[in-house]
Amino acid sequence: MGQYVAPVRDMQFVLHELLQVENELKQLPKHAEVDADIINQVLEEGGKFTSDILFPLNRTGDHEGCRLNQETHEVTTPKGFKEAYRQYIEAGWPSLSADPEYGGQGLPVVLNNAFYEMLNSSNQAWTMYPGLSHGAYECLHEHGTDEQKALYLPKLVSGEWTGTMCLTEAHCGTDLGMLRSKAEPQEDGSYKITGGKIFISAGEHDMVENIIHLVLARLPDAPAGTKGISLFLVPKFLPNADGSLGARNSIFCGAIEEKMGIHGNATCQINMDGATGWLIGQPNKGLNAMFVMMNAARLGVGMQSLGLTEVAYQNALVYAKDRLQMRSLSGVKAPDKPADPIIVHPDVRRMLLTAKAFAEGGRAFSYYIALMIDRELNHPDEEVRKDAADQVALLTPIIKAFLTDNGWIATSEAMQVYGGHGFIAEWGMEQYVRDSRINMIYEGTNTIQSLDLLGRKVLMDNGAKLRKFGAQVQAFVEENGSDEAMSEFITPLADLGDKVTKLTMEIGMKAFQNQDEVGAAAVPYLRVAGHLVFAYFFARMAKIALEKQDSGDSFYKSKLGTARFYFARLLPETAMLIRQARSGSASLMALDADLI
Amino acid sequence: MGQYVAPVRDMQFVLHELLQVENELKQLPKHAEVDADIINQVLEEGGKFTSDILFPLNRTGDHEGCRLNQETHEVTTPKGFKEAYRQYIEAGWPSLSADPEYGGQGLPVVLNNAFYEMLNSSNQAWTMYPGLSHGAYECLHEHGTDEQKALYLPKLVSGEWTGTMCLTEAHCGTDLGMLRSKAEPQEDGSYKITGGKIFISAGEHDMVENIIHLVLARLPDAPAGTKGISLFLVPKFLPNADGSLGARNSIFCGAIEEKMGIHGNATCQINMDGATGWLIGQPNKGLNAMFVMMNAARLGVGMQSLGLTEVAYQNALVYAKDRLQMRSLSGVKAPDKPADPIIVHPDVRRMLLTAKAFAEGGRAFSYYIALMIDRELNHPDEEVRKDAADQVALLTPIIKAFLTDNGWIATSEAMQVYGGHGFIAEWGMEQYVRDSRINMIYEGTNTIQSLDLLGRKVLMDNGAKLRKFGAQVQAFVEENGSDEAMSEFITPLADLGDKVTKLTMEIGMKAFQNQDEVGAAAVPYLRVAGHLVFAYFFARMAKIALEKQDSGDSFYKSKLGTARFYFARLLPETAMLIRQARSGSASLMALDADLI
Structure with a gap:
C-alpha cells in the first residue's frame, strides 16, 4: 500500500530554474562538464531505483526489523534489503559524488543530495546503511593517510564495504568529553581498542562482507575532556594489503535496540575488547576529524526529514482525493458521489499544504546548501570558497533542526488526513511519523543545533555570517521592492529580516549579562531563522x-x-517564536530544580 | 523502568483550593455528603492501585500486544491485564460514579474523572477496556428500557461485563450518515443485525465473560443519511433473564489492527452476521443516543492525553535530574560531578515546564468541566443546570482537541529530554508519544472538534455560550484588575479575552459570505479558545x-x-494562531485539487 514517485519536476525547478545549477557548476572546474542532461538523467534513474526497488521494502522492513544472532553476533536485515543493496552497488550509486581517484564518479554534492532525498523518501532505514558509509568515506578521505585511503576508500566508494560512526557511549552522547573507550598503542603502530559504544546505526548487518567502524577513544594519558579524544579506524575484518579479508577483529554487536522507528536499520551496541585499530589523523584531534563527518551528517539528517515530508505528503494527497466523507461546507462538490472527497475541506487542505510547503521549502533550502558545499570544495577563488563555507556553517544547524521539526509536523499532519486509518500500520503513514522522530535527536539534538547556531555561528562572530546571508536577502528585497506583484512576498520577507536583526542584537546584549539567555532563546531563534530562509x-x-x-x-x-x-499560514509562526525568544531566561530558570 | 506517582497534591489543589469542590457538591443533593475525606481517600487508593497494579503492565502490554485466535475469534490480552482487571472489579472501581440503583457508589463525575486521569497515566491501553464500558453504561442508563437497564446495568456497573461503541465502518468514520449495517426486525421484538464495523476499541478480549456492543445500524426503509440510524444492543452472549449466559451471538472479531500505539487494547474489526440485537431508544434516533456517550467519551479522550502528559513529565523530570551531560552555560553547577545534571540547561527546563504546564492547566480545566457535568446532572435549579450544560457543550470540543494536541507536544518534548534514549522502547517514553497520537484522531478528529466548537457551539447561537464563559473571565479580570501582584496574569488574560471576542465576530462576518471561512479558521480558533481557558x-x-x-x-x-x-512561553502561541485564524480561506481554497 502507498506510493512514492520522485518529485522530479520540482527537483528540476529547484536545480535548473531557482538555483541555476548548471551555470553555477560551470564556475567549478571539477564540475564544469556537468550539464542539465546529466542531472536530469540521474534524477530519472534515481527516481526509478527508489520507487521500484527501495520503496516496496519500506513497510516490510519496518514490520520485520533486524535480528541479532546472539551467538554469532551477526545481524540479519529485513528480507530484500541485501538484494536491494546489491542492485544499488551494481548500478554504481554509492560512487555518485565520490572522488574519481578512488573509483568515484566525481559528480557534485548537490546532485548526490537530490538523490538522497529520493532514497530517504523511499526508505530511510535502508538508506542509513549507505548513508553512514558515505560519511565514513568523507572522513577518511579528508583525514586518512595515503595508505589508509588506498586500502579502504575504493571499497567504500564501490559500496563493497560500509562504514559507521562510533561516538556515543551509554553515559555520554552530547557530552563526548566524558567518553571512556581506550586505545592502547601497539608496537606495530596499531592500537588495541576496548570499550562499549551504543546507538551505532548500521553497526552490524549482512549486506556487505566488511564494516569499517570509525571509533572515538582515548589514548593513554590523553588530556581529560574533548581534547583527549582520538579517532580510530576499526574494521570488522582486518583487511590484507590486497584488500582481501583477514582475521575477524574483536569488535562485536552485543545487542540491537528496540526502538520507535527506523526498524529496518540495526541500531547496535558495539563492544570492543582489544579490537585492532589504526589512528586516523592526529592524536587527541579525533573530534575535529569526526566533525567533518558530522556536518555532512547533519545535512543528511535534514534530507531524511525532507524525504519523509515529501512521501507523506504524496500519500496523504492521494488519500484526500480518494476518500469520500461529508459534504463541503460551501456546498456539494461531487453530487454524483455519496460524499465529497475530503480534499474539499479547508482544514484537510491546510494539512496537505503544510506538508507540501515544508517539502518544497526544504528542497530549495537543502539543495542550495549542497550547492554551497560544492562551491566551498571546488571554487577556484579562495574568497568565494570562504564565503560559501561561512554560509554552510551558518545554515547547517538550521537545516538539521528546522527540517526535522518540520518533518515531524508534516508527517503527523499527513497521517491526520487519514483519520483513524492513519493510526493503522497497514496504511504506512504512522511509520513516517515514527521514523521522522529520530531525526530531531541524532547527530546532535535540535537543542544542540540551536545552541550551535545562536551561540557559535551567530553571536561568536558578532553576527558576521548572519549579516552576509542577510545582505543576500536584502539585495533580493531591494531588487523586487518596486514590483507590485511581488509585494505580498517582499513585504513580510523584509519585515522578518528586520525582526531577526533586532532579535539577534537583543539576545546578544542579554547574553553579555547571562549566558543562560542564549540557552533560553536558542530553540525559537533557530526556527525564526529557518523561516527567514524559507521566506x-x-x-x-x-x-x-x-x-x-x-x-x-x-x-x-x-x-x-x-x-x-x-x-499566510506558516510564516505566522514567527509571531509566536519571536515572543518566546524574547521572553528571556527568567521563566525557565526561576524555579529550583526541586520545584519543577 | 520508569515510574508513576499519582500527583495527589496537585489534584487536591485543583479540587479543594481552586474549584472548592466540597462547597460545590453541597449544593447538589445527590452529592451533599461527599466531603474532602472521601475525595482524598479515593485519590490515595486510586493512586496506589494505578501505580502498583496498572503501571507495571503498561510497557509489557505495549510490547506484547493483543492476539487473535483466528479459529475461535477470541482475543488474548497481554499478560497481567486480566488479573489486573479482576483486582479492579474486586476493589469496586467500575462502580465509582455509577447509579446506586444498579449497584453504583453514586460518587460525583469530578471524582471519577480524577481517577481516570490516574488510570490513563498508568496505562491508557488497559484503561480503555473499563473506559468504553463506562460509556456504554451511560448510554444505556440514559436511553435503555427499564428491562434493559435491569438486565445489563448491574453487570456493567460491577464490571463483570464490559461494553463497546460500534460506530465506524470501513467507508465511514466522520460521516456516519453513510453507514450500511442493517437491522431486520424479528417477530419477537429483537433484530437481526448484519454488517461490518472497524476500529472497535476493546471489541473483543478475555477479561470478562460477556461484552455488550452498542451498534449503529439501519432499519429497513430507514431514511438515508444520519436520520436513518438506529442504536442496538448486541451482546456477545445472549443473557438469560437471570443474567446467566445463554447462546453465543453471531458477532465476532474478524481481525485486530496492527497500529502505532495502544497495543494493549484490541482494536477490532467486528463482523455481524444476523446477530441478535435489541433497539435502544427510538428508531432512527441512534445518533442522538450515541452522542450521550460521545460527549463523555470526548472528555475521556482529553483525560487520556492529560494522563500521558503527566506521566511523561514525571519521568522526564527524574531523568533530567539524574542525567549528567555538559556544563551549565552560566557556570558549573555540580563541581563534584563529571558534568551537570541536564536540568540546569534552559531548554531542558523549557521542555519539562511545557509538559508540566500542560498537565496542570489540563487538570484544572478538565476537573472543572467534570464538576460542571455534576452540576448539569444534579443541581436542583434548572437555570443552573442549563448554564452548566451550556458550559459543558462549549468546553467539551476544546478539552478533547486542546488537551490531545497538548499531549502530543508534551509527550514528544518529554521524550526529547532523554536524547537518544528517548527513542529506545526500553525507556518507555516513545510509547507515550505513540499512545497519545490516537487521541487526536478518535471520538471525532480534532478538526471535527474545532468545527463543532466554532460552527455549532459558537456561531450557531451567535456566541451566547461563549459570552457566558467570557463574562466569567471578565468578572475575574475586574475583581483582580487593581491587584498589582496579579497584573502579570490579568493583563494578558484580559487582552486575550478581547482578542477572542474580536476574532469571533470577524470570522462570523466572513462566514456569512462563505462557509469555508469556518473550516479555514476552526483549528487555530479552537487552540486560541483553549489558551483563553488555560490563561x-x-x-x-x-x-x-x-x-x-x-x-x-x-x-x-x-x-x-x-x-x-x-x-511567558506557551500563551504566545496565540499570536501565531490568531494570525492563522484571520488569514482566511483564500490561501487554502485557491488551488484546484489537482494543483495541491
Missing part, C-alpha cells in the same frame, strides 16, 4: 512562478499557491 | 499561589513558577 526561497520561487504562471504549465500556478499558503 | 485557570491558580507562597509549602512557589512559565 527568502519562497519569495524567489514565487518570482519565477509569477513570471511563468501564464506559460500553460500549471506547475507554476501550484508553486505560487504554495508560496501564498506559506506566507 | 483563565492559570491566573486563578496564580492568585491562590500568590496568597500562599509564604506559607512554607513550596508547592505554591512551584505553581506560581509554572503559571509564569505558561504566560
